[in-house]
Structures are given as structure tokens and as C-alpha cells.
Amino acid sequence: xxxxxxxxxxxxxxxxxxxxxxxxxxxxxxxxxxxxxxxxxxxxxxxxxxxxxxxxxxxxxxxxxxxxxxxxxxxxxxxxxxxxxxxxxxxxxxxxxxxxxxxxxxxxxxxxxxxxxxxxxxxxxxxxxxxxxxxxxxxxxxxxxxxxxxxxxxxxxxxxxxxxxxxxxxxxxxxxxxxxxxxxxxxxxxxxx
Numbered sequence: 001x002x003x004x005x006x007x008x009x010x011x012x013x014x015x016x017x018x019x020x021x022x023x024x025x026x027x028x029x030x031x032x033x034x035x036x037x038x039x040x041x042x043x044x045x046x047x048x049x050x051x052x053x054x055x056x057x058x059x060x061x062x063x064x065x066x067x068x069x070x071x072x073x074x075x076x077x078x079x080x081x082x083x084x085x086x087x088x089x090x091x092x093x094x095x096x097x098x099x100x101x102x103x104x105x106x107x108x109x110x111x112x113x114x115x116x117x118x119x120x121x122x123x124x125x126x127x128x129x130x131x132x133x134x135x136x137x138x139x140x141x142x143x144x145x146x147x148x149x150x151x152x153x154x155x156x157x158x159x160x161x162x163x164x165x166x167x168x169x170x171x172x173x174x175x176x177x178x179x180x181x182x183x184x185x186x187x188x189x190x191x192x193x
Contacts, residue, residue: 009047012037017058021105025055026115056119062105063127071134080142081192084135084161088185091165095172095181103173107166132162139192148192157191164188 019036020028030051034041048054074083095103102108109116110124135158142148168184 007037007039007043007047012039012047013054013057013061016054017061017105020055020058021062021108022100022102024108024112025051025120026112028055052117056117056123059105059109059120059123063123066104067106067127067131071131074134074138079147080138080145081147081189083138084192085189088165088168088188091168091172092178092181092185095168096178098172101173104169107169108173110166111170128162131165132158135159135161142192152192160191161188 015037016033019032023032028051030041030044033051033054034044037044039047044050044054048057070087074087077083077086095101106124106127109120110128113121113124116124136154139148139152139154139157143150143152143154164184164187168181171184172181
């Protein structure tokens with residue numbers, strides 16, 4: 001008789017994503033995953049082929065639900081400077097509202113990227129590249145609309161904005177408080193003023 005799932009795969013994936021997000025791949029054990037998801041080790045391996053596949057699918061879920069959704073929301077604002085301000089203010093607020101100081105799952109993973117397989121590396125690489133491209137496209141749009149000065153060089157400024165975003169996410173995992181994070185957010189906005 002073939003094996004049949006007796007659980008909601010999407011729910012299990014969501015629970016696993018939160019474990020990996022909080023602990024990271026290396027620090028997450030199979031026991032952590034079975035405890036969090038409520039499924040047995042055998043069922044976990046039958047459904048996901050093991051920890052690595054579950055991690056990759058969790059990372060992809062996070063990328064789809066968090067990063068892609070956020071970029072779409074920012075693009076719908078159709079006002080680049082306002083979108084940047086919203087983004088950096090949101091990072092400050094999310095950081096303060098996160099008692100576990102998890103930061104961003106994608107950025108956390110990027111810090112140990114060499115320890116991951118090609119599938120995880122591709123998800124992270126694509127995500128980081130697309131976020132930088134978002135900044136560059138929005139700078140160019142702001143310049144076309146005369147909201148961002150032509151003296152702002154889109155490509156290096158986009159990379160700098162993304163680096164500041166990454167820095168804020170990493171800082172927030174430590175002991176940096178609101179004023180420190182807000183200073184970085186304010187500095188980011190000066191780049192496009």
C-alpha cells in the first residue's frame with residue numbers, strides 16, 4: 001500500500017519555515033522540525049525527502065510570501081520616494097516588533113550561503129538581485145518624474161540602499177535600538193533626496 005499524507009502540507013511547511021527562520025538551517029534538528037510540525041520523522045522524509053528539501057521549500061515560501069509580496073506592494077504605491085520611506089520605516093517597526101529578533105530569513109541565509117546547496121543559493125541570489133533591481137527601477141522612475149535628482153546614480157545608489165536594508169536587518173538581530181535603526185533609515189532616504 002502506498003504512503004498517504006495525513007497532514008496539511010502547507011501548514012507543515014509554514015511551521016517548518018518559522019523554525020528555520022528562527023534557528024537557521026545548521027541549528028535546526030529533525031527533532032525541532034517534528035516537534036514544531038507535529039508529524040513523525042518518517043512522514044517528514046516521505047513528504048519532503050529530508051531536512052534540505054524542507055529548508056529549500058521553506059525558503060521559497062518565505063521569498064514568495066514576504067519579499068515578493070512586499071515588492072509588489074511597494075510598486076503599487078507608484079511613488080518611489082514614498083515607497084522607499086514606507087520600506088525603511090517598516091523595517092524599523094518590524095525589527096522592534098520581533099521579540100525573537102529573527103530578522104529576515106533570506107538575509108540570514110545569505111550570511112551562510114556557502115553552507116547551502118545550489119537550490120537555496122539560487123533562491124537567495126535571485127531574491128537579493130531582484131531587490132536591488134527594484135531599488136534601481138524605482139530610482140529611475142523617480143528621476144523621470146522629477147522626484148529624485150538626476151545627480152543620483154541609479155545603479156550604485158540601488159546597491160547602497162540594499163546594503164543599508166541588509167545592515168538594518170542584521171543590526172536588528174543584535175542590541176540596536178530604535179534610534180540606531182532610524183538613523184540608518186534616515187540616511188537611506190538622504191541618498192534619494
